[in-house]
Amino acid sequence: MAAETLLSFPPDDVATLSPKKYDDLMTKYLKSLDKLAKTWTVSIGKKNILDLLSPEVNSIPYLLALNDQIKTAGKSIDETHLTLAASFLTTFDPVQVRYVGEDFRELVCFVLECAPQAGADYLVAVTTGLLRLDPTAGTFTSMHLLLVRACLQASMPSLALPILDKDIYAYPAESQKNVPEDLLSEDLELSNSFITAKSAFSHKLKSDFILEYYLHGAQVYIGLRNYDRARLFLEYILLTPTIQHATSMLQVEAYQKWAMVGLLAQGKTFPLPRTLDSSVTKSIRAVGKPYDALAESFERRNWRKYQAEMEVGTQQWHGDGNFRLVQEAASALLRYRVIDLQKTYAALPVGRVATHLEFTSDETLTLLSEMIRSGLLNASITPAQNNTTADAVLRFHFTAPTTVSSTAGGNLELELQTQRIESLVSSIRDADRRLQLSKEYVEYQKRQKRSGPDAADLADQMDLSYDNPIEMGGDEDIMAG
Amino acid sequence: MVANGIAASTAKKMKLASSPRSGTLPPPTFDIETWAGNYDGALLPFRLAHIAIHCPQLARQSLSIAISATKKGKDVQLYNRLCELASQLGLQDLGAADHEWAGKQEEGNKRELSRLEGELRGYKNNLIRESIRMGQEDIATHLLLTGGPLPDPANPQPLNTAGYNAAYQAFGRMRDYCTTPTHIASMTLRLIYTALLQAVSAQQQHSAAATHFNSALANAGRLRSVGVKEEEQVKLTPIACAAAGIAQLGLGNYSDAAAVFLATPFDYNTLGTVHGAHFGKAMASANDIAIYGGLCALATYSRQELVDNVLGGKFRSFLELEPHMRKAISLYTTAKYQACLATLRHYYSDWSLDVFLGAPASSGATADSHVDRLFARIREKSITAYLSSFSEVSLASLATTFPPTPSAPTAMEDEVLNMIESGMLDARLDMVKGILIAPRKETRSSAHAEAKKAAQEVERTLLLRLHKVNVAMAGLEIPRSKASGGWDSLAAGNGGY
Numbered sequence: 001m002a003a004e005t006l007l008s009f010p011p012d013d014v015a016t017l018s019p020k021k022y023d024d025l026m027t028k029y030l031k032s033l034d035k036l037a038k039t040w041t042v043s044i045g046k047k048n049i050l051d052l053l054s055p056e057v058n059s060i061p062y063l064l065a066l067n068d069q070i071k072t073a074g075k076s077i078d079e080t081h082l083t084l085a086a087s088f089l090t091t092f093d094p095v096q097v098r099y100v101g102e103d104f105r106e107l108v109c110f111v112l113e114c115a116p117q118a119g120a121d122y123l124v125a126v127t128t129g130l131l132r133l134d135p136t137a138g139t140f141t142s143m144h145l146l147l148v149r150a151c152l153q154a155s156m157p158s159l160a161l162p163i164l165d166k167d168i169y170a171y172p173a174e175s176q177k178n179v180p181e182d183l184l185s186e187d188l189e190l191s192n193s194f195i196t197a198k199s200a201f202s203h204k205l206k207s208d209f210i211l212e213y214y215l216h217g218a219q220v221y222i223g224l225r226n227y228d229r230a231r232l233f234l235e236y237i238l239l240t241p242t243i244q245h246a247t248s249m250l251q252v253e254a255y256q257k258w259a260m261v262g263l264l265a266q267g268k269t270f271p272l273p274r275t276l277d278s279s280v281t282k283s284i285r286a287v288g289k290p291y292d293a294l295a296e297s298f299e300r301r302n303w304r305k306y307q308a309e310m311e312v313g314t315q316q317w318h319g320d321g322n323f324r325l326v327q328e329a330a331s332a333l334l335r336y337r338v339i340d341l342q343k344t345y346a347a348l349p350v351g352r353v354a355t356h357l358e359f360t361s362d363e364t365l366t367l368l369s370e371m372i373r374s375g376l377l378n379a380s381i382t383p384a385q386n387n388t389t390a391d392a393v394l395r396f397h398f399t400a401p402t403t404v405s406s407t408a409g410g411n412l413e414l415e416l417q418t419q420r421i422e423s424l425v426s427s428i429r430d431a432d433r434r435l436q437l438s439k440e441y442v443e444y445q446k447r448q449k450r451s452g453p454d455a456a457d458l459a460d461q462m463d464l465s466y467d468n469p470i471e472m473g474g475d476e477d478i479m480a481g
Numbered sequence: 482m483v484a485n486g487i488a489a490s491t492a493k494k495m496k497l498a499s500s501p502r503s504g505t506l507p508p509p510t511f512d513i514e515t516w517a518g519n520y521d522g523a524l525l526p527f528r529l530a531h532i533a534i535h536c537p538q539l540a541r542q543s544l545s546i547a548i549s550a551t552k553k554g555k556d557v558q559l560y561n562r563l564c565e566l567a568s569q570l571g572l573q574d575l576g577a578a579d580h581e582w583a584g585k586q587e588e589g590n591k592r593e594l595s596r597l598e599g600e601l602r603g604y605k606n607n608l609i610r611e612s613i614r615m616g617q618e619d620i621a622t623h624l625l626l627t628g629g630p631l632p633d634p635a636n637p638q639p640l641n642t643a644g645y646n647a648a649y650q651a652f653g654r655m656r657d658y659c660t661t662p663t664h665i666a667s668m669t670l671r672l673i674y675t676a677l678l679q680a681v682s683a684q685q686q687h688s689a690a691a692t693h694f695n696s697a698l699a700n701a702g703r704l705r706s707v708g709v710k711e712e713e714q715v716k717l718t719p720i721a722c723a724a725a726g727i728a729q730l731g732l733g734n735y736s737d738a739a740a741v742f743l744a745t746p747f748d749y750n751t752l753g754t755v756h757g758a759h760f761g762k763a764m765a766s767a768n769d770i771a772i773y774g775g776l777c778a779l780a781t782y783s784r785q786e787l788v789d790n791v792l793g794g795k796f797r798s799f800l801e802l803e804p805h806m807r808k809a810i811s812l813y814t815t816a817k818y819q820a821c822l823a824t825l826r827h828y829y830s831d832w833s834l835d836v837f838l839g840a841p842a843s844s845g846a847t848a849d850s851h852v853d854r855l856f857a858r859i860r861e862k863s864i865t866a867y868l869s870s871f872s873e874v875s876l877a878s879l880a881t882t883f884p885p886t887p888s889a890p891t892a893m894e895d896e897v898l899n900m901i902e903s904g905m906l907d908a909r910l911d912m913v914k915g916i917l918i919a920p921r922k923e924t925r926s927s928a929h930a931e932a933k934k935a936a937q938e939v940e941r942t943l944l945l946r947l948h949k950v951n952v953a954m955a956g957l958e959i960p961r962s963k964a965s966g967g968w969d970s971l972a973a974g975n976g977g978y
Contacts, residue, residue, distance in 0.1 A: 167944055171955035207957045232941055239945050241953050246961035273945065344901045348912035393913045414929070417936040424943050431950050438954060 005032050006040065006053070006061045010096075022185040026099055033061065040065075055088040059096040062088060063103050070110055079118075085111050086122055089129030097133060098184040101199035104133070105143060112146050116154040123151055123159045130163060133201075134191035137166035138427065141195060141202035144168075145213040148220070157220040164217045165229075169427035171205060172197050176437050190430050211237050211250040218257060222325065227265035234258040235273055238284075245279040253320065255284045259291045260325045267336040269295045290316055298329065301337050303357070306330060334367060335376055342379070342396040350381070351390030361389040368394060506536045509831040513539055517546050522674075522763035523625065524836070526551050526559055527681045530566060531836045534685075540570050548575060556628040557587045558644075590627045597623055614658035618671075621651030625675060645682060649675045649696075662708040666717055667756040669707060672700045673724045677764060680731055684840045694731040701725035719749035720760050723770050730773055730851060733842050735858070736781035742774030743790060747798040765837065771799040772832060775806040779813060780858040784866065787814050816870075818863035819882050825856060864897075865906050868919060876915045 009029040011017075017025070040049065050069070053062045066088060070081050085107055097104050108126055115122040126147055130137055137144070144163060151160040170192035175181055182193040195201045203209075214233045221230035237254035262269035272281060285292065290313050297305040310317070310326055317323040337357055341348070354364040371377040377396075384391030435441055513532070520528060529547035533540040544567045551560045561578060568576025601616035624630075629647035652671045659665045680693035704721040707714075722745035729738035750767035753759065761767060778791045787810055790796070800807035805824055812821035832852045833839040842854045849857075864883055868874055876893055885892035897917060900906040909918045952958060 169947060169951070171951050171957060173955055205955070205957055207952070207959045210952065210957060211959075228937070232944060235941075235945055236948050239949055240957075240959055241949055242959040242961075244961045246959050248959045251959070275945070275949070342909070344898060344910060346909035346911040346916075346918045347914070348910075352912060395911075395913075396909070411929075414932060414936065417933065417940065421936065421940050421943065424940060424947070428943060428947055431947055431954070435950060435954060 003052070005036060006049075007058065008032070009060070010057065019183045019186040022095075023183045026096075026185065030060075030099060033064070050084060056091045056093060059088075059093040060100055063092070063097065063100060063107060067103050067106050067110075070107075082111065082114055082118055082122060086125035089125045090132070092129070092132065094132050094134075095185055098194045098199065101195070101201040105141075105201055105203075108143050109146060112143075112150045115150050120154070120156055120159060123147070123154065123156065126150075127159065127162045134195065136169075136191055137163050138169040138190070139192040139195040140168045140171050140205070140210065140213070142205065142209060143202065145209050145216075148213060148216045152216055152220075157223060160217075160220060161224075164220060167424070167427075169424075170431065170434075171210075172199070172202050173434065174198075190427065192430070207240065208248070208250065211240060211248055211254075215250055215254060215257075218254070218261075222257065222261060225264075227261050230261050231258065231265065231270060234261065238276060238280075239273055242277060242280060245277060245283075247280050247283045251280070252284050252287045255288045256291045256320055256322055257325065259288065259295050260322065260329050263295060263298045263329045264325075264332050267332075267339070268299050294326065294329070298333050298336075301333065301340065303330075303333055303337065306333055335371055338368065338371060338377060342377075345396065347393055347395040349384075349390060350392045350394055353394055354390065365389050365392065506830045506833055508536060508538045509834050510828065511831060513542050514546070517543075517550075519766050519768075520762050521759070523554075523556070523559075523678055524681060524763060526556075526563060527678075527685060528836045530563060530685065531839060532834045533566065533570060535834055535839065536830070537570075541572055541575065544570070544572060544575050552579070552582065555586060555590055555626045557583050557590070558628040558631065590623075594620070594623060594627075610658045610660060614655050614660075614664065617651060617655045617658065618668075621648050621655070621671070624648035624651050625671075625678075645675055645679045649679060663713065666704065666707045666709050666713070669700050669704045670717075670720065670756050670758060670760075673697050673704065673720070674758060674760075674763060676700060677724065677727065680728075681836055681840070684731075687841070690840075691732060694728040698725055698728040698732070701728065715746075715748065716752060716755050719746045719752060720755065720764075722746070723749055723760070723765060726770070726773060726777075727765060727837055730777060730837060731840065733851070733854070735777045735855065739774060739777035739781050742770060742777060743794060743796045745770060745774070745796075745799070747795060750799075750802070767799060768802045769835065769837075771796075771803040771806055772835070773838065775800060775803065775810060776832070776838070776852075776855045776859075779810055780855045780862065784814050784816075813859075813863070816866070818867055822860060822863060822883065825859065829856070861900055861905055864900065868906065868908060868917060872919050872921075874917045876910075876917060879917065 009025060011025065014022070049065050050062065053065070055062045066081075066084055070085075073081065088107070089111065108129060111122050111126055115126070126143075130143060130147065147163060148160045151157050170190065172192065172195050174197045182188055184194050184199075186193075188194060197204075214236045218230045218233035218237075221227070221233065234254045234257055237251055238258065240248075240251070242248075259269050290309070294306060294309050294313075297309055307330065310330060313326075314323070317326045334357065338353065341353065341356065350365055350368065351361050353368065354361045357364055357367075359367070365381070368377070368379070368381060372379055372381070379394055379396045382393045382395065384393070517525065517529065526547040529543040529550075532543040533547070536543075544563060548560065548563050548567070551563055560583060564576050564578040567573075597616070597620045601613065601620060604612040604616045625645065625648035629644045631644075649672065652668055652675060655668045656665070659668060676693050676697035680690040680697065683690040683693060701721045701724040704717050704724075707717065709717065722741050726738050726741040726745065729735075729741060747767075749761065749770060752761060765773070774796055775791070778787060778796075782791065791810055792800070792807070792814065797807075800810070805828060809821050809824040812818075812824065829852065833850055835852075838852050838855075839850045842849050842851050860883065864879070867879075867882065876897070879897070880893040883893075885896055889895075894910070897906065897908075897910060901908060901910065907920060909920060910916075911918055
């Protein structure tokens with residue numbers, strides 16, 4: 001009897017069911033599961049129920065049973081549970097799981113708790129699981145943050161990348177009154193339709209979770225020297241709206257890192273985002289002064305002053321956990337001093353570079369060869385005839401080897417970029433739609449109507465038109481020219 | 482005498498401050514007596530003093546002309562200053578001041594001033610505006626001719642009412658009593674002249690002249706729209722342009738100066754006396770305008786602009802007065818930079834001895850003069866233009882085309898490096914081969930890079946905005962906590978679940 005109920009879903013013709021029908025069946029099925037005796041989760045007959053069910057087909061009962069067994073096991077959890085959980089995460093049916101968000105989350109939390117000791121495979125399983133549930137990973141859940149935390153704890157930050165690389169475009173929201181909900185069974189384009197506050201895929205969110213997620217993410221990207229992405233994450237933190245100009249300590253930390261990342265990425269600090277709340281800027285800057293001082297010395301390319309600032313603030317950098325970053329920037333400063341030279345020189349003796357850097361010729365030569373080897377400097381060194389280091393010649397190359405491939409590769413990159421922006425625009429449209437459904441917007445519209453039709457400000461609307469440059473045919477003109 | 486003491490001390494300042502530069506210039510190509518004949522008015526002694534300070538060979542001649550010219554006038558202060566300057570320069574016979582004349586003249590000046598003031602009081606009692614205006618004008622003119630009252634050391638506050646400042650303010654007081662636009666025009670002309678005089682006087686004493694040039698500029702602007710009849714305005718516009726140009730030149734705004742000079746109608750040359758003053762003699766001759774305008778244009782205009790607006794424009798009539806200036810410009814436009822610079826250098830001394838061109842471009846004793854700055858700019862422009870036609874030029878050939886002024890072996894290299902660093906020259910230096918390389922423009926790839934950058938920026942901005950909207954919609958703003966003002970959110974974040 002129990003087995004019959006358990007296996008009543010999915011029916012044989014599941015693939016042909018309409019979303020509505022599927023939803024009805026599923027609701028009925030979930031109700032019947034509730035009615036079953038509590039013991040079904042352990043075994044039926046002599047066999048463990050998990051052996052009877054297929055995680056792929058009977059995802060819901062499998063998940064419930066697994067969770068229950070883990071709970072019963074308590075402290076004495078063994079490897080088998082983890083293995084089962086991991087295999088479930090890589091094989092479950094994503095549509096079924098949408099109906100049991102809380103249970104799914106429990107399982108993920110369990111795996112993540114054990115993962116730092118258990119090993120990388122389980123972290124990979126969780127990322128796979130998250131992406132199976134939501135291939136865009138674009139609706140933020142507490143599972144995002146827990147995963148990144150676990151990866152950092154296990155000292156395997158790159159395992160979080162599949163999730164970090166996806167842009168967050170929504171947060172789980174309460175359903176709006178009077179707005180019909182999407183059916184969970186439908187083929188939904190955006191994951192925030194089924195990851196909602198009601199579905200309980202996420203713990204109740206706090207703003208700190210978001211800030212922490214982005215801060216960890218930025219750290220991962222800084223470690224990987226992906227400064228563009230790190231900058232984006234840090235600016236997310238800086239630009240997070242605040243109530244009455246409150247400023248989070250995490251924003252201060254983000255600012256410190258942001259200043260350093262700017263120096264590393266482009267030799268000067270990034271311009272402050274224009275939409276940043278000015279009083280938040282003020283309070284952040286008041287705390288971030290030492291970093292501004294570093295940045296100033298850096299921008300003036302004053303290596304000695306930077307060194308001095310660095311030594312004076314050693315304790316501070318350690319305290320903020322930015323010592324490595326500050327050190328990294330110190331060596332970047334040397335590199336930028338050399339890179340600046342190529343704006344003026346085409347070739348010059350190593351001895352002169354050394355004088356410029358206030359180094360010995362040998363040290364300079366080591367630095368230069370290191371830079372050339374790591375691709376930071378597009379140049380070559382020709383040894384002098386008399387073999388003295390100072391007379392060796394550093395020659396900058398201006399026709400970068402990348403420009404050859406850039407015609408084909410560049411086009412491809414631009415196309416990818418266009419695609420990214422277009423998909424971004426669709427999520428923005430969705431955000432726009434949600435915004436229009438909100439109570440605040442309706443009230444705003446009412447007030448607008450009262451104050452007359454001319455009062456609507458076009459500038460308030462987000463500009464979503466993005467001209468596709470590739471389809472405009474301008475490219476051919478360049479060729480012809 | 483207290484008065485003499487102070488005059489002497491200012492003269493000392495004038496000499497000592499300029500001593501590092503004095504005696505550096507060779508004699509000019511012109512004859513000083515003929516040259517002095519071109520000018521008159523209060524500015525002439527200043528012109529001559531400028532020559533005396535900068536050109537030792539002409540010091541005696543110029544000072545003797547200056548002193549005898551001054552003695553014919555009423556300005557005792559100026560006379561004393563010139564005598565002091567003469568003795569500073571070692572010309573003791575010229576330096577011996579005629580104290581008897583000075584004392585007598587000073588007495589006379591004071592008497593005259595009180596007489597004029599008495600008359601003005603009378604006019605004011607009668608309430609006849611026109612008479613009051615003329616009374617004010619008489620006093621102002623008298624103050625201008627006598628150099629104004631001496632500064633009172635006991636009371637530093639009225640310092641700005643001493644010297645030519647007093648005249649400037651007295652002219653300004655006429656404004657309330659002007660009844661026709663012509664009156665205003667006449668007053669404005671005098672204000673311009675006085676302001677320029679103040680500026681020159683300040684420059685020779687190495688104090689800041691910018692305020693005076695600015696007031697000259699402002700008055701010149703007013704003069705253009707003073708509201709007089711067309712046929713009168715025709716006479717005023719050339720003066721307004723020339724004065725504005727001189728003021729802009731004095732302020733170091735060379736491209737603005739060039740624009741105004743080029744707009745100056747050639748009528749300036751044949752203007753004669755306007756409202757009782759001959760500006761061609763008192764301020765600057767048409768020849769001077771040709772030089773000022775030509776140099777400023779050469780230093781700031783592109784080759785095409787020079788051809789179209791300077792050689793081909795109406796300024797050409799001015800240039801006909803100074804054929805070597807015209808020649809220098811046409812040499813530049815035909816890319817004969819070396820010859821152009823040589824021509825200019827030939828007249829370096831002449832121009833440096835001009836009171837406006839040779840003035841220091843910024844306050845400070847060792848500052849470059851405007852001529853130096855203009856020459857440097859023309860040189861840099863020539864080098865840039867010269868390089869634009871080559872992809873590689875050796876430093877040695879550059880040095881022969883443009884012989885560097887300092888004789889240090891690295892002079893050319895340093896100059897080029899400076900130009901590259903200041904962004905004026907888009908080139909790279911190959912230190913090993915000693916050549917200057919023009920960078921190759923990769924239009925296609927740079928367009929690609931540009932597009933990529935723009936797209937990335939769009940993406941980033943959209944993402945950031947989306948984030949803000951989402952956070953606000955989900956009600957996840959950073960809260961303001963009651964206890965410790967938002968700081969404990971970190972603890973909450975670490976506390977986890």
